[in-house]
Amino acid sequence: MINPDLSNKFKSQFPVISPSMLKCDFGNLHREIELLEMAEAPALHWDVMDGNFVPNLSYGALLIERIRPLTQMFFDAHLMISNPEKYIEDYINAGCDSITIHIEAAPNPKDLLEHLAQSGVLPGLAISPETSLNMIEPYLEYCGLVLVMSVEPGFGGQSFIKSSLQKIKQLKAMISDDTILSVDGGIGMETIAGTASAGANYFVVGSAIFNQTDYSTAVRELAQKARSESASFT
Ligand code: DX5
Ligand code: ZN
DSSP states (O other): OOOHHHHHTTGGGOSEEEEBGGGSOGGGHHHHHHHHHHTTOOEEEEEEEBSSSSSOBOOOHHHHHHHGGGOOSEEEEEEEOSOHHHHHHHHHHTTOSEEEEETTTOSSOHHHHHHHHHTTOEEEEEEOTTSOGGGTGGGGGGOSEEEEESSOTTOSSOOOOTTHHHHHHHHHHHSOTTSEEEEESSOSTTTHHHHHHHTOOEEEESHHHHTSSOHHHHHHHHHHHHHHHOSSOO
16 A cells, blocks of 8 residues: 555645756756755656666666655656566665556566555656557556656656647546656646646756756745646645
8 A cells, every 4th residue: 555645745836846866967967956845846857777778877876865864855766667566676675655566567567556655655656658558557546656758768858748638638537536647758838738738746956957057046936837737736
């Protein structure tokens, strides 16, 4: 059973802006986290890439584990890796609050999602742009978070894929109100409103924060834009 504290954590804070750490300055990681805390971003999104599931390599559990004591912020790990069952324990032990695996990497994720919930972690399932919602439908009841990729996973800075809006709308009608609906890829001032009105309530943002000099303004304006377009945030 999913820990209700975790699934309710963001209810009063929607829309959530979660900076994608793939786009941060790794030479100043501690400072970047301080700036994001000051910007009142409630969560950090950690993009884990293995050079196999996606054609890019980023960082792994060791880095997340070392950063964990530096902040109280919610740690949201997005595992773009093959065979997530081999590594999932490392990310649980690293102190992630939420762990999202890809349906394309784990086509029968029930056991893994249940294991995450039993470990006190919010279980998440991600779906790539080319994958049909039919693939994840049987597993939605085991998810605390569902992540719609609105770019091909692997790189920050890509353009938003417009057909994601329809997918978000359909998915919103399939999930319970307790399930977080996250969108990831190409989210910025031009695209966030559309995804909010389609039903997303958790927005992963890389370039549109880290390409700005003032993270606080970026986070605040993105949240305002999302809020202005969605009737469902209170
Ligand atoms: C892509 C990652 C995203 C990405 C977002 O595979 O999952 O989190 O870094 O970056 P932007 O917002 O620049 O698309
Ligand atoms: Zn991501």
